[in-house]
Structure formats: C-alpha cells, structure tokens
Amino acid sequence: MSLAPAAQRAPLVEPAAELDRGQLARYSRHLTLPGVGQLGQRRILNAKVLVIGAGGLGSPIANYLIAAGVGTLAVLDDDTVESSNLQRQSMHRQQDVGARKVDSVTRLASELNDSVEVIAIPERLSTQNALQLFTDYDLVIDGSDNFATRYLSNDAAEITGTPLVWGTLFQFSGQVSVFDPRTGPMLRDLFPEIPDADSVPSCAEGGVFGALCGVVGSLMAVEALKLITGVGETLSGKLWLYDALNSTVRTLGFERDPQREPVTELGDYQPVLCAVGPAIEQIDAQELEQLRAGGETLVIDVREGWERELAAIPGSTHIPLGRVLDEGWGAIDLAGVRHLVLACKSGVRSQQAAVALSTGAPAVQLLNLSGGTVGWYAQIRGEELTY
Template identity: 60%
Template sequence: MPLAPLVAPGPPLSPDELARYARHLTLPGVGPEGQRRIRNAKVLLVGAGGLGAPILQYLVAAGLGELTVIDDDRVESSNLQRQVIHREADVGLTKVDSAVQAARRLDAGARITPIRGQLTPDNALELFAAHDLVIDGTDNFATRYLSNDAAELSGTPLVWGTIFQFSGQVSVFTPGHGPMLRDLFPEMPDADSVPSCAEGGVFGALCGVVGATMATEALKLICGVGEPLIGRLWCYDAAAAHTMTLELETDPDREPVRELGEYHQVCAAPPATVQELEVSELAAVQAGATVQLVDVRESWEREVVAIPGSIHVPLDRVLAEGWAALPDAPEGRVTVLVCKTGARSQRAASALLAADAQATVLNLAGGTLRWASEVRGKVLDY
C-alpha cells in the first residue's frame, strides 16, 4: 500500500549535492524533493554484520542525513566472507568503529553515530523514538522481537529482514498500517529451534541481495515512493534463483504490545541437565579410559583445528541416530561433546540425554576455539 512520505524535505541541496545525487534527481517519485527527504532522515541500523553491511553502504551512498549503528561485536576473519564493509585490516576492531570508517570512505561528510552495545529493553524505546525509521539487520530472535515490540510501542516503522543458508526474507512492519511480527509469530521460538548462521552457514552474496532490498524499502518509506512491503513478505531463494511474495494479515485477536519484556531469556544459558566441562578440566577427564570425546562439527572444520583423541560424528548424525551414531555405548562411559564454540555440541548433548537421562554427558565450554586459545596459545577464527 502506498504511504505518505515518512520524512519532511530538508534544506535546499547545495551545488555539490545536486551533482552527487543527480541520478536521484531525475528519477520519477524521488526528484529534488525526495533527495531532500533522504538528506533529512534519521535511521537506526541494528547490526553491522551481513545485512547491516550493504544497508549501510547504500544508505550512505544515497545521502542519508543521519545514521546510527548499534552493534556489540568485533570484526572476525570469518565475517569477511559476507560483511563487505569490513576489511582484513579491521579484524579485531569493533564493528561499529569499522562501520564508521566504511561510511567515511564512501562519504567523508557522512553523519554516522556508533553505539557499541546491544539493543536492550532499557534503551530501545528511546532509540526508536529518536529516529524516523529502524532497520533490523540482526541474526537472533531476541533482538527481532524486541525491535518489533519497540516499533509497535513507539510507532516507528521497522524494516525487517532475515537470512539463512541460501534463503532470505524481507518485510516492513509499520504500526497502524498492516501486520507486525507478532501477528505472524506471536511468541519467540526456542533458542535452539533454528540453527544459527554459524551452524548452518550463509551464502555470502545473499547478504547483498537481501540487505540491498532492505535499504530499498527504507528509502521508499522515506520518500513515499512505490509500494513498501507492508503486509507482504518477500522471499528469495538464491539456490533456485526464485522469488515470491506472500500476503500477510493482521491478527484481529492478538493483544497489542503494552510493554517490553524479558527478551534475553530466549538466549538463556544451556539447560542444567547438560553439565559444562571447562577446557582446563579436559586433560584430566581424557586421562580416564572410559571417556569418548565426540566432535560434532563438519569434516572441513577439523582440518582447521581438532582436539587430539576426538572422534568425528557430525551433528546431523547425532540428532538423527542418537547413541547409535557413536562408536561406544553409554554404559560406564563419559561422553564429552565438542564443536566450534559449544552451541552445536550443546544440542547434541541434549539429544543424547533425552534418549538416556542416566548417561554421563558433558559439553566442552567454548569448544575448539577456546581449547586452541588456552591449550595451544593460538587465537583462531573460521
């Protein structure tokens, strides 16, 4: 559905701006007035990763007035495959500092505010109210639902997107103008119900397609041009080169959001039924003859780093076959599960305990990355 422009026009464009944004000025529906709206807009970008990277590039290149970027992470080498604003030289920097540098490379006069931290119930409403539009480029359910609820409470339009493996989705949630996220999915799913991008992977160039689509939706809202994805879910399958758009409806029986909740619970610590084993304790445990150390990563990951004495059983096999996937039966044995950081091995351990609650199953905290750092003195990332 077409909407009125979200942002009022700013001051007249300077001669330099007229030259720089000439291709917008001749564009039907944008023109000089639309470009003045873009120059007058304030946008909050949540996340400076795979989706945040192309969003930032296209918004800054378009001449956005003010951009605030919030992220609490640092650049790692494994980010470089898809997070195109970060370079090899940026590894170790905070992502927001790297984002500022990337924005200034595009436009030395870009007005960009970095916030090193997370979006939380304590700061979300204030941040949303201070901006014309919010774009959620994060990769976890907790922040997505927090963003949705803060948008509904503050009346701030929200551009939403998600990616996984070869697929991506984009929608626009505008309070009072169509459905919100909770109309589609009233409750947050369990934290381990969908694998993370680290576990399932993501096709690098997919981030560019989905992120650029999100930036496009933001600029359409700002200028009041075209039909934003309000009440629609745009779906892209990169593997099949296929797109489709689903119609969404508001749930008339849904209770409106009245306050922000406890979103961190979806990312809570592992259940108490799975005991964590510290890396410093592993050698002593391995000294026992009845211990099996099971690495549930993929084969190529073991070529990067593998703990001596570990046996390889991929997570998919553990989840599908349970104890039958392991070479030794659980009776009288201690089974230690390990992966890259402890997330996948946590799922494997939970599955094994669900099949035999009396078995002794431990999860190596921090996984092979922490083991490499503490035992080998080598900081790795892949």
C-alpha cells in the same frame, strides 16, 4: 507499459533545504525518478536512520544509505571484525580484523559520502537503550542475527510508533518485511512468540552464502528509502522470501491479529535452550576437564573435518553429525566409557546429536558441552577461537 509510480503514501521525513549545485549533480539519478525527484531527495538528506548490526546485512544497508545521502546514519554493534566475517561483510577489510565493526561505517562514509553524519554506537540493543534509540530516529533497520534482538526491535518499534525494516538470512535463503506500527501488522502478528534460541542454527553453525547478504540487505535499504520518500508500496503486511538455490521469490501476505494484545512494555528477551525433545544434561569446559581427569570419558566432536583442522579439543574423537544422526549408537565405540560428552563449535549441533542419541541410550551418562569448542578454548586455554 506505464512507467508511473505506485500511489504514494505519506512520506516519513520532512524535506531538508533546497539542493545546492553539488547535490543536484551527485543525486541526479534520484532527481529524475517519478515520485522521488528533488523533494524526495531532500527528505533523504533530512532522514535519521538507525541500523542494528554492522555485519552481513548492515554492510549493503550502510553502503546504499550513505550513497543515497541519508542525513544521519547511526549504527549499533558491539562486535569486532573477525577473519570469518570477510566472506560476506563487504564493509570490512583485512586490516580491520580485531577493530570495532562500527568504525568501518565511519570510514565508508568518509570515502563515499562525507556529507553523511555517522554515529557509531558500540553497544548491543537492550531493554535499557532500545526505547530511547527508537525515539531518536525516524526509522530503524534491523540487521541483527538472533531472535532475541529481533523481537526486542519489534516491541520497541510498536511502543514508540517507529517504522522497522526487518530482514533475516539462513544458508541460501533470506526474508524481508516492514513492520510499520502506524499502518500495518508487526512481527508478533506473523510469529507471536520468540523461537527457542537453538531451534535454528546461527550463521556460524549453519553457514550463509556470502553474496546473499547483498541481495537481502540491498532490498532492506530499498524499503527504507521508500518509507523515507513515500514512494511506492512497501513490504508492510508482506513477507518477502528468497531462495537463492532455486532462484525463486515468493511474497506472503499477513494481517494484524485482532486477538493479539498490543505491546505496551518491553519484556524478557533472554535466549532459552530449546525445549523440544528430552532434556540433555549440560557440562561446561571446566567440568569436562574434571570429568576427564577421572577417566572413562569420551569426547565426540560432531563438527566437520575442516573445522577440526582449525582447532579441536585434544583427545576428542571425530564423528560428524551426519554420521551420528544416520547410525546412532552404532557409530560410537563405547568400550570402557561411562561418560559420553558431545561437542561442536558452540553447543548447538552437539545438542542435536545428544537428543538423537538419547533414545535407547546404553548405560552411559550422556552430556552436551555447553559453549562448545569455542568455550573450551576460552575457559581452558584463555584463547579466543574465531572462524
């Protein structure tokens, strides 16, 4: 069995100065690797990497890039730590709840490898900052959790010519690819259009297996280091798919679409409501309370029972989504009801329930609570509901 490395590509980063004695000791396991060696480690030390997201994927990515000695690591995230993050976002600690997520990266570097310069950017990626950020760094790693940011990242990478390592999570599965505009196809060659915002539930709605973040995020860090050093063959032109439930891995190949127009400017990345199925009338929390004041209004909470133990809209009736989908209108007592409002955590599952009920609906007004229970608590009680 040969231990020779795969044919090398052009490294992304020029090497830093010669390693000192301390660096030789710290990075010795890299120095003995065929294709990496001292030259590859010097490239890592000189690399400037931007990570989008300091959550489930950002945690293992930051951990391994800091350990590897990446010269400059910028992390972009405008969120704060919630207790529900701690199940999978291993970079954060209990005492960090309420603090900025990007500050955990600074602490991690100070504890693990204080030679790494960390730039904490408490912002979201936007059309205003994307092009400048992508121009400022050798490589970008997208660990975001929504379609809009992923497509904005892809388009900024294509416009600036910056390699992009990309990964996603959902429940028990993960995907990773490399979109390198210098040599290979991009996200829009694989998935041309931005999916509807609620076509796939978020991690908050659909859940995510905590340790899966480590698997996918670690592979993203591996791909980044391969790009920096030039060693091995990256996932450019390939989509890596992992199914944790069945312990299976597949890799699908894809190519540039010769018919696709190149991306030359940033577009509109605002999430849109899913257009699949009949249109469902939306209602916000204030409108719901006005409607309830007039009577004949039934609020059905389609979340799971454990979620209602954390918080629930007072006076709402619990009928889980699965039962609504199985039994339809047969699950609901409509006696004295003129207005039926469906609610969940954020409005995604209740929208699904509303679409299912819209066929053969009796003479009631069918509404979906936009923003869900979280939005109701924020608007009506002024409380931030996090789980």
